[in-house]
Amino acid sequence: MQPITVFYDGWCPLCTAARQRLARLDWLGRLEFVSIxxxxxxxxxxxxxxxxxxxLHVHTPRTGRWAEGIWAVAAIAARLPLLWPLWPLLALAGVTGLGQPLYDFIARRRAIVPVGQCDETGCPLPGQG
Known part of the structure; x- marks a missing residue:
């Protein structure tokens, strides 16, 4: 199975901690991480x-498909054996329409370092300021 590319926010402590935990669970090499x-x-x-x-975004190079938010989390869970039990719940949350609003609620409240880089429209990436 070709790895998926996981695009995460390297300025977000919650995101980088999740990335580190996922990397430890990825003993089959199914995830490749890239900081946005x-x-x-x-x-x-x-x-x-x-x-x-x-x-959060994931890209599947083999198919060219993209997933974001709750669907990105579900795509990650589908590739890590220890997270397989969570996949049906994540997919159900996505299908029912409850997962994305919950994901967005958490994502909007995450901390960003350096502080003051984000506003109500989002967080600029380097060179996009």
Whole structure:
């Protein structure tokens, strides 16, 4: 199985801690992590910087498909054996329409370091300021 690319916010302590935990669970090498705060990431990904800053994104190179928010979390869970039991719950949350608003609620309240880089429209990426 080809790894998926996980685009996470490297300025967010919650996000970087989750990335570290997921990397420890990824003993099969199914995830590749890229910080959206690295220069040129948004351009290479072909996704608007504001979208990358608002939600977790995953890209499946084999199919070219993208997932974001709760669907990105579900895609990650589907690839890590220890998280397989969570996948049906995440998928159900996505299908019922409850998962994305909950995901967005948490994502809007996450801390960003350096402080003061974000406003109500999102968080600028380097070079996008």
């Amino acid at each position: 705060r690295d220069p040129g990431v948004a351009e290479r990904a072909g996704v608007a910087p504001e979208r990358l800053a608002a939600r």
